Amino acid sequence: xxxxxxxxxxxxxxxxxxxxxxxxxxxxxxxxxxxxxxxxxxxxxxxxxxxxxxxxxxxxxxxxxxxxxxxxxxxxxxxxxxxxxxxxxxxxxxxxxxxxxxxxxxxxxxxxxxxxxxxxxxxxxxxxxxxxxxxxxxxxxxxxxxxxxxxxxxxxxxxxxxxxxxxxxxxxxxxxxxxxxxxxxxxxxxxxxxxxxxxxxxxxxxxxxxxxxxxxxxxxxxxxxxxxxxxxxxxxxxxxxxxxxxxxxxxxxxxxxxxxxxxxxxxxxxxxxxxxxxxxxxxxxxxxxxxxxxxxxxxxxxxxxxxxxxxxxxxxxxxxxxxxxxxxxxxxxxxxxxxxxxxxxxxxxxxxxxxxxxxxxxxxxxxxxxxxxxxxxxxxxxxxxxxxxxxxxxxxxxxxxxxxxxxxxxxxxxxxxxxxxxxxxxxxxxxxxxxxxxxxxxxxxxxxxxxxxx
Ligand SMILES: [Cu+2]
Numbered sequence: 001x002x003x004x005x006x007x008x009x010x011x012x013x014x015x016x017x018x019x020x021x022x023x024x025x026x027x028x029x030x031x032x033x034x035x036x037x038x039x040x041x042x043x044x045x046x047x048x049x050x051x052x053x054x055x056x057x058x059x060x061x062x063x064x065x066x067x068x069x070x071x072x073x074x075x076x077x078x079x080x081x082x083x084x085x086x087x088x089x090x091x092x093x094x095x096x097x098x099x100x101x102x103x104x105x106x107x108x109x110x111x112x113x114x115x116x117x118x119x120x121x122x123x124x125x126x127x128x129x130x131x132x133x134x135x136x137x138x139x140x141x142x143x144x145x146x147x148x149x150x151x152x153x154x155x156x157x158x159x160x161x162x163x164x165x166x167x168x169x170x171x172x173x174x175x176x177x178x179x180x181x182x183x184x185x186x187x188x189x190x191x192x193x194x195x196x197x198x199x200x201x202x203x204x205x206x207x208x209x210x211x212x213x214x215x216x217x218x219x220x221x222x223x224x225x226x227x228x229x230x231x232x233x234x235x236x237x238x239x240x241x242x243x244x245x246x247x248x249x250x251x252x253x254x255x256x257x258x259x260x261x262x263x264x265x266x267x268x269x270x271x272x273x274x275x276x277x278x279x280x281x282x283x284x285x286x287x288x289x290x291x292x293x294x295x296x297x298x299x300x301x302x303x304x305x306x307x308x309x310x311x312x313x314x315x316x317x318x319x320x321x322x323x324x325x326x327x328x329x330x331x332x333x334x335x336x337x338x339x340x341x342x343x344x345x346x347x348x349x350x351x352x353x354x355x356x357x358x359x360x361x362x363x364x365x366x367x368x369x370x371x372x373x374x375x376x377x378x379x380x381x382x383x384x385x386x387x388x389x390x391x392x393x394x395x396x397x398x399x400x401x402x403x404x405x406x407x408x409x410x411x412x413x414x415x416x417x418x419x420x421x422x423x424x425x426x427x428x429x430x431x432x433x434x435x436x437x438x439x440x441x442x443x444x445x446x447x448x449x450x451x452x453x454x
Pocket of ligand 1: 203
């Protein structure tokens with residue numbers, strides 16, 4: 001069966017005492033009848049594994065009022081989706097032309113390079129997901145996968161040193177995660193090792209769980225996903241250089257501001273010291289003389305002090321971001337994820353966005369926004385209606401002290417977390433043509449020809 005979140009009517013606190021009296025009946029249930037009981041909100045409770053749960057009076061009263069997870073009663077479909085994941089530790093990241101960085105990326109084929117974001121996992125609510133991570137950790141301390149927002153069995157939660165070993169040499173270099181995807185909606189997965197360094201380097205992807213009954217969702221014509229995340233290019237250049245010997249911070253780095261050079265050199269020296277310590281396993285090098293070695297595991301985690309200067313949507317920075325396409329008259333569902341650790345403020349020009357889901361769950365009352373907060377780790381689904389043909393900027397409006405504004409590449413506007421909502425078949429006559437010859441930051445402010453060509 002499928003629970004219907006829309007039927008979950010929240011009952012006011014005033015009714016709680018009455019419900020408390022009504023809900024004192026026996027509370028232990030079998031797995032067969034808990035689903036229906038949850039749906040009707042009669043005070044029974046289902047555990048994350050789908051089994052009935054003996055709950056306290058307080059817990060049952062809250063459940064009776066509708067405050068229990070409507071998805072936990074969803075029964076498994078019996079459908080199994082198996083995936084094999086590897087980590088590409090020599091991933092060459094090219095967020096925009098002229099900027100190549102070293103990174104980590106997931107791949108489902110050990111002979112193919114990884115991708116950022118990683119492979120999208122899309123299953124139906126109630127399906128079983130089984131992912132085997134092949135951790136070929138060589139220089140680096142290993143990886144895990146956390147299923148962000150999904151209520152998985154605890155041994156599948158991917159928290160290093162808590163739910164699993166991290167350098168699983170004693171497990172044939174693999175670790176298997178398995179769970180029933182009971183929660184419908186927009187979720188994601190990411191490595192937790194040395195958080196957030198491995199995520200910044202590219203270790204994340206979308207996990208989308210379709211409802212068993214599509215009628216549960218508001219209708220839409222077209223769907224897109226957008227993942228926002230940021231990097232410290234200097235740190236990754238220096239780390240790649242130290243680890244692989246093939247990333248030269250001087251030649252790979254496209255600096256648009258010569259006055260940054262002195263600061264850049266200082267940062268490289270600082271990073272090189274941190275990374276050299278990490279790669280050689282020399283804890284003294286990692287932690288320096290002021291802190292001294294620490295006495296809990298692992299001693300060899302690198303210092304990570306990012307100064308973000310590279311801002312990406314789906315692993316690309318403007319003008320290399322992919323446009324979002326819509327057709328006049330249709331409704332687009334946009335699933336947005338903030339995989340980075342900076343707050344985002346997503347602004348769409350020319351339209352308002354109907355916010356329908358937060359963290360996978362449908363809102364009781366969807367609402368309209370034009371500037372949408374997206375906290376680190378958060379997902380928001382919005383519906384956009386094609387009511388205003390043209391080319392419209394869709395970008396992060398934020399920036400914070402010490403970091404670049406999000407619409408810059410290496411601190412120069414325009415770039416970063418910027419893309420365009422483009423109408424299919426729209427005649428771009430009147431769009432400003434790209435300049436000839438040398439492209440300055442100001443010149444780049446015009447729309448890229450790649451958008452006009454579509
Ligand atoms: Cu990792």
